[in-house]
Amino acid sequence: MENINLQLYSFGMEDNEKDLTLLDKIRITGELGFDGVEFARGYEDIPVDVMKKALEDAGVKAVSAHCALEVMEKDLEYLAALGVKQIICPMANFNTKEEAKELAEDLNAFARKCAPYGMKTGYHNHTDEFYKVDGKYLFDWLMEYCTEPNIMFEIDCGWCSAAGVDPVEYINAHAGRIGSIHIKENNAVIGANLPQSRHDTKPRWDIKIGEDGKPIFPPEFLEMMAEHEKLNCPQGAGIVDWKAVKAAADAQYDDVIYVVEREASYNNPKNRIECLKVDIEWLRANV
Numbered sequence: 001m002e003n004i005n006l007q008l009y010s011f012g013m014e015d016n017e018k019d020l021t022l023l024d025k026i027r028i029t030g031e032l033g034f035d036g037v038e039f040a041r042g043y044e045d046i047p048v049d050v051m052k053k054a055l056e057d058a059g060v061k062a063v064s065a066h067c068a069l070e071v072m073e074k075d076l077e078y079l080a081a082l083g084v085k086q087i088i089c090p091m092a093n094f095n096t097k098e099e100a101k102e103l104a105e106d107l108n109a110f111a112r113k114c115a116p117y118g119m120k121t122g123y124h125n126h127t128d129e130f131y132k133v134d135g136k137y138l139f140d141w142l143m144e145y146c147t148e149p150n151i152m153f154e155i156d157c158g159w160c161s162a163a164g165v166d167p168v169e170y171i172n173a174h175a176g177r178i179g180s181i182h183i184k185e186n187n188a189v190i191g192a193n194l195p196q197s198r199h200d201t202k203p204r205w206d207i208k209i210g211e212d213g214k215p216i217f218p219p220e221f222l223e224m225m226a227e228h229e230k231l232n233c234p235q236g237a238g239i240v241d242w243k244a245v246k247a248a249a250d251a252q253y254d255d256v257i258y259v260v261e262r263e264a265s266y267n268n269p270k271n272r273i274e275c276l277k278v279d280i281e282w283l284r285a286n287v
Contacts (some may be wrong), residue, residue, distance in 0.1 A: 001246065004280055005036040005063050005253070007182070008259035012272045014265060023054045028273065032060030033280050035152035039065035039257045040090070055082070063257050064154075064180060066090040066124065068259055072110050080117040080172045086180055086257060087114060088122040088154050095195040097141040098134055102198065104145030111148035115284045120179060123243040124154040128195035130163035137165075138195060143177060151254070156261070157240050158184025159285045162231055163192045168244045175252035181245060184285065185238040224246065229264040234275075242287045 004097075006029050020028070022042040029037055037060055042049060055062055064086040067075050072087055079087060087110075094103045111121045112228045123146075129139035143153060155168040156177050170180050197203055208216045216223075236242070249256045262278050264274050 001258070003258060004183075004283055005038055005061075005257060005259045006034040006046050007038040007040060007066070007259050007275065008031070008042070008260040009040040009066070009141045010272065010276060012262070012265065014270045017272050021051075024058065026054050026058045030060045032273070032277055033284070034060060034260070036061040036063040038063060038088075038257075038261075039084075041065075041067065041071070041075075042113045043078070044229075048078060051082060064088060064259065068092075069106055072111060076113060076117065076119075078192070078200070080119060084119065084121050086122055086152065088124050088180065090124045091126055091128075092123075093196040093198045093200065094138060094142070095128075095131070095197050097134070097138075099135075099142035100138055101145045104142055104147075107146050107151055108148045111146075111151045115148075115150050120150045120152050122152045122154050122179060124182065125156050126161040126181075127157045127190070128191045130160065130165050130192040131195050143174060148256075149287070150159045152179030154180035154182060154259075155249075156182035156184055157242075157245055158182065158186040158238075158261070158263070161186050161238075161240050162188065162190050164189045167240060171245070171248040171252065177250050177253075178249055178256070179253050180257040180259060180274070181249050182265065183235075183242065183258060183279075184241060185233055186217075186236050187233040187238045188231055189239075190227065207209065232262065232264040232266045234266060235279040236286060242283070246287055 008025050012027050050176050062082040062084050065079050066088050067083050069089055069092060092103055106122060114121050125139055130137050155167055160167045205221045206218055210216045262275055264273050
C-alpha cells in the first residue's frame with residue numbers, strides 16, 4: 001500500500017509519548033515512514049512558516065485535518081496555507097433525522113466557504129452514526145442532507161465494523177461520497193452507541209475535577225473506555241478486510257486519502273510508537 005497517512009491523535013499519552021510536542025509527532029511520523037499527517041488541532045500557537053518547515057523536514061504532507069464545527073472557519077486559512085485538502089468534523093451529537101438535517105446545514109455552509117480554496121469538508125463517524133432512526137442509519141440521513149458538491153465523508157472502518165456494519169458494503173452503498181478512510185484495526189462488534197441530541201447541553205459524562213486538579217471519571221465511563229481499548233489489536237489481526245476496503249474505496253472515488261488512526265496500544269508495556277510501526281509495516285506489505 002502506498003500513500004499512507006497518520007492521524008496525529010494516534011500518538012496518545014503513553015509514558016514515552018506524553019511529553020511529545022506536535023512538532024515532535026510530525027518528525028516521528030516521517031521517521032516511521034508515513035507519507036502525510038491528518039491534524040487533530042494542537043497547531044493553534046504554531047506559525048504557518050514554522051509548521052511548513054516541520055512538515056518539509058519530516059518529509060510528510062499535511063493532507064487533512066479534524067476540526068470541530070465551532071473552529072472550522074477559524075482554522076480554514078491556516079490549513080489551506082499548509083496544503084490541506086480535507087477539513088473533517090471528527091464528531092457531533094445528533095440523534096434524529098431532523099438533527100441530521102441541522103448538522104448537514106452546518107456542513108453545507110462550511111463547504112461553501114471551503115470551495116474557493118479548492119478544499120473539501122466532511123464528517124467522520126464513530127458507532128453512534130450507525131444507530132437506526134426511521135429505518136435508516138443516522139449516517140445515511142446526514143449524507144442525504146449534505147448536498148454541496150465538495151462534501152465527502154471519512155469512513156472510520158474500525159468504528160463502523162464495531163457497530164456491526166461491514167465497511168466494504170457501506171462504501172459500496174455510498175459510492176462517490178467516501179473521500180477518506182480511517183484505517184483503525186478492530187477485533188469485535190459492540191453495536192452502535194446510543195447517540196446524544198445536539199440540543200442536549202448536559203454533558204454525557206459527569207466528570208469532576210479532584211483536589212489535585214486531575215479529572216475523576218465515573219465508573220461507567222471507565223468501563224466504556226476499557227471496553228473500547230480491548231477492541232485494539234495489531235494491524236491485520238482484526239475483523240476488517242483491508243484489501244477489500246481499499247478496492248471498494250478506490251473504485252468509487254478518485255484520490256481517496258488513507259489515514260491510520262490508533263485509539264489505544266495493545267502491547268505491554270504500552271508503547272504507541274511501536275504499535276504504529278507495526279501498523280505501517282503490515283500495510284506496506286499486505287495491502
